[in-house]
Amino acid sequence: MPSIIKAEKLGYYYVKYSDDSENPELINAIRSIDLSVERGEFIAVLGHNGSGKSTLAKHINALLVPSEGTMWIDGVDTGQEEDLWKVRQKAGMVFQNPDNQIIGTVVDEDVGFGPENLGVPTDDIWKRVDDALSKVGMLGFRDRSPGKLSGGQKQRVAIAGVVAMQPECIVLDEPTAMLDPNGRKEVLQVVRDLNKQEGVTVILITHYMEEVVFADHVYVMDGGQIVMEGTPREVFSQVDVLKSYRLTVPQVTELAYELKTAGVPLPEGILTIDELVEALC
Amino acid sequence: MLIELKNVSYTYGTGTVYEVSALENINLNIGEGEFIGVIGHTGSGKSTLIQHFNGLIRPSSGQVLFAGKDIWEPGYDLRSLRTHVGLVFQYPENQLFETDVLKDVMFGPKNQGLTLEECESRARAALNQSGVPEELYSASPFEISGGQKRRVAIAGVLAMDPEVLILDEPTAGLDPAGRDELLGQIKYLRDKRGITVILVTHSMEDVAQYASRLLVVHEGRIAFDGPPKKVFMNYRELETMGLAAPQITYIMHALREKGLMVDVSATTVAEAKRSILLALSRRASEKQE
Amino acid sequence: MGEITLGQYYPSNSILHRLDPRVKFIGTILYIVSLFLVNSWIGYAMAGCVLAVLIGLSRVPLRFILRSMKPVLFILLFTMIFNLLLTPGDVLVRFWIFRITREGVSLAVRMGIRLAFLVMGSSIMTLTTTPNELTDAMENLFAPLSFFHVPVHEIAMMMSIALRFIPILVEETDKIKKAQMARGADFESGGLVRRVRSMIPLLVPLFVSAFRRANDLAMAMEARCYHGGSGRTQMKPLKYSKRDFIAYAIELAYLAVCIIFKVRGL
Incomplete structure (x- = not known):
């Protein structure tokens, strides 16, 4: 079986016209990206605003097609126009702003929107919608108007809308950036459950460090390129390097790093409070 | 006292079935030069509370005083109050509208009735204090980066030269370095110009780092009011309100439970480091004896 | 707070709420047509009875239906006064430059009744049908137009x-x-x-x-794979049930009676 997501020397350019300059600028949003994700993995992509992580995400869903190199989703080349809907069905996408991605005026109709577009028969749509809503814990809200839900609930509805399309993988582009801490927790829990229990491959794009602790593999982007990769522990052990990419680490990791530089014997890349307490006492 | 709230209550949709009590009997004094953090989960009433400070919301009952004067007395100049008490809303970049950055920042001073030169010098000073580089002054506010837009919007309020600056989640959506830079700038403003800062945030870490006083709003009431260190000691109660203490607080409590005699009131990484190193060296010397 | 309900839907589970929105849409159009077909007091009385029965069936409090008159009140009064003052015929009262005629009074009252019934009739539809259902009904009913x-x-x-x-x-x-x-x-x-x-x-x-x-x-x-209407299925397709056909039959019967009235000149 092919990798679920595979990118080779991926690059994306666009032309920017500004008022004053005669010559349009060629902007290089991402370049020479190599990526390979296996089925069932939980991948996190970190990077500051403008590092190119959103551009990469849009390539996975074929909302953008590469200017150079190739992107395959489950073996399908995203550059082939005739396979466009196949790619989008296989790789679902959840966006940042919860208000701007809910189409339906009632929760269950919104979740049904994707299956309707895929031409799924009516009875099956209902089954899929029930199933998707219960997986994100929103079945009790099916008749509600999305406008009355909290930010975390809206994002869970958006995730259900993707789940109902029965994708192989879900790309979440900063799904928690506009939520409060409780909403963030809700959404992250749902994403982790989908990954663990349903085996859905997850690509989580974020700049909240606490959210990537659970990932199998972390990529860090800067200037349109992948500049670091590894397990969370490997990546988080390099606190200074991360800071140079305008990122930080969770407080516990930073404290452990500070103590270690002060001479306290501690293991590399401590990620949780328990680990630190264990090591110190 | 700069701002005083006396028995302030606010009810939404009075007289309808949707009547919701947003604030109940709030008494509050805010002094000059304070750096106040305001926390509370979504819907706790904290947004309603801060809009009372500059007269955007009129209390259903009770009094709001600015510099000793009741702002809801007939004839009180509310527009001028709003220049003394600057309020930066959440995602303030959504309010930008002018053709270039400088003009947009001049909007506030113009509304104050200042001369064009005064407006411009105020705007330049505010942009400078917010850390917007000069080459962007003539750019369209719609074509600069998200982080820069945010700074321009904050400058738009600063340019009115307020004595109080209220910010509603100013770092939402910014990356970690952007968050630190912005908060650093705000702290600098307070230290340099003596502005009173009221910061609404979800980040306990930011509160611990910057605020000298912390207000916890819960179900329309002030649940806690005091120095962050003292308030975070009640982390169990904060949790029942859907809030939490900074990660450091939990680390320190866990270490103490395991017998390492650290200072549990530490809330920042620097304090925690100092306290842990001290406790470790004490433990080592005890073992030697 | 601040949730705007367009067409002021009134949630309930009355028989009118449960009817297929297409039945209600067509019924409303037929009702409006009938108001312009009938021209006699008996006809207006009948239309009024129909309206009263519908309001009763809808279980929407009367004040909600009357409230729908508010925005059109001005137009209503304007047309009535216009007709009252400017219709030639048997003069009843005369003042300043105006004459009020028998024909004028009759026309003004007729116009008033028609407009009031029209607005109340359509507000019954919007009060018992969600905007969403209405959109669905219109998409379904106007589907043949996609041929053009x-x-x-x-x-x-x-x-x-x-x-x-x-x-x-x-x-x-x-x-x-x-x-x-x-x-x-x-x-x-x-x-x-x-x-x-x-x-x-x-x-x-x-x-x-x-x-x-x-x-x-x-x-x-x-x-989410949206690519227009082709090849799309529906989660909640509109489906007629028995009561919808009965409602259609009643609507047709009402129209027939109105046409008979018209032909007989009643």
């Missing part, structure tokens, strides 16, 4: 998206207004020119935000 290259599906999609976004934009307007007021903006005082000018700081951000939302939403729809 009318983008029926797209228009219906547009309407339902508009319904979804109106409350969001209303809320956004309020936020931007407050944000500009915090910068000393004044939306209340001054003459017309000043007031219009003072709207710029409100309207520009609102448009910018609306376009950004449109862009985001288009992307979100594409990401």
Whole structure:
């Protein structure tokens, strides 16, 4: 079986016209990206605003097609126009702003929107919608108007809308950036459950460090390129390097790093409070 | 006292079935030069509370005083109050509208009735204090980066030269370095110009780092009011309100439970480091004896 | 707070609420047609009875239905007065330059009844049908027009998206207004020119935000495989049940009676 997501020397350019300059600028949003994700993995992509992580995400869903190199989703080349809907069905996408991605005026109709577009028969749509809503814990809200839900609930509805399309993988582009801490927790829990229990491959794009602790593999982007990769522990052990990419680490990791530089014997890349307490006492 | 709230209550949709009590009997004094953090989960009433400070919301009952004067007395100049008490809303970049950055920042001073030169010098000073580089002054506010837009919007309020600056989640959506830079700038403003800062945030870490006083709003009431260190000691109660203490607080409590005699009131990484190193060296010397 | 319900839907589970929206849509059109068919007092009495029965069946409190008259009250009075004063015929009263005629009184009352019944009749539809159901009904009923290259599906999609976004934009307007007021903006005082000018700081951000939302939403729809109406299935297709056919039969019977009245000159 092919990798679920595979990118080779991926690059994306666009032309920017500004008022004053005669010559349009060629902007290089991402370049020479190599990526390979296996089925069932939980991948996190970190990077500051403008590092190119959103551009990469849009390539996975074929909302953008590469200017150079190739992107395959489950073996399908995203550059082939005739396979466009196949790619989008296989790789679902959840966006940042919860208000701007809910189409339906009632929760269950919104979740049904994707299956309707895929031409799924009516009875099956209902089954899929029930199933998707219960997986994100929103079945009790099916008749509600999305406008009355909290930010975390809206994002869970958006995730259900993707789940109902029965994708192989879900790309979440900063799904928690506009939520409060409780909403963030809700959404992250749902994403982790989908990954663990349903085996859905997850690509989580974020700049909240606490959210990537659970990932199998972390990529860090800067200037349109992948500049670091590894397990969370490997990546988080390099606190200074991360800071140079305008990122930080969770407080516990930073404290452990500070103590270690002060001479306290501690293991590399401590990620949780328990680990630190264990090591110190 | 700069701002005083006396028995302030606010009810939404009075007289309808949707009547919701947003604030109940709030008494509050805010002094000059304070750096106040305001926390509370979504819907706790904290947004309603801060809009009372500059007269955007009129209390259903009770009094709001600015510099000793009741702002809801007939004839009180509310527009001028709003220049003394600057309020930066959440995602303030959504309010930008002018053709270039400088003009947009001049909007506030113009509304104050200042001369064009005064407006411009105020705007330049505010942009400078917010850390917007000069080459962007003539750019369209719609074509600069998200982080820069945010700074321009904050400058738009600063340019009115307020004595109080209220910010509603100013770092939402910014990356970690952007968050630190912005908060650093705000702290600098307070230290340099003596502005009173009221910061609404979800980040306990930011509160611990910057605020000298912390207000916890819960179900329309002030649940806690005091120095962050003292308030975070009640982390169990904060949790029942859907809030939490900074990660450091939990680390320190866990270490103490395991017998390492650290200072549990530490809330920042620097304090925690100092306290842990001290406790470790004490433990080592005890073992030697 | 601030949830705007367009067409002021009144939630209930009455027989009218449960009817297929197409039945209600066609029924409303037939009712309006009938108001212009009948021209006699008996006819108006019948239309009034039908209206009363419908209001009873809908279980919507009368004040909600009367409230729907409010926005058209001015037009109603205007037409009535216009007809009252300017119709030639048997003069009843004469004052200043006006003459009130027998024909004028009759015409004014007829016009008033027609308009009032028309507005109340259609408000029964909007009070018992969600905007969404109405959009579905219209998409379904106008489907044959797509044969003439009318983008029926797209228009219906547009309407339902508009319904979804109106409350969001209303809320956004309020936020931007407050944000500009915090910068000393004044939306209340001054003459017309000043007031219009003072709207710029409100309207520009609102448009910018609306376009950004449109862009985001288009992307979100594409990401969920939306590619127009072709090959699309429906989660909640409209399905007629027995009561809908009975309702259609009643509607037809009513129309027939009205035509008979018209032909007989009653």
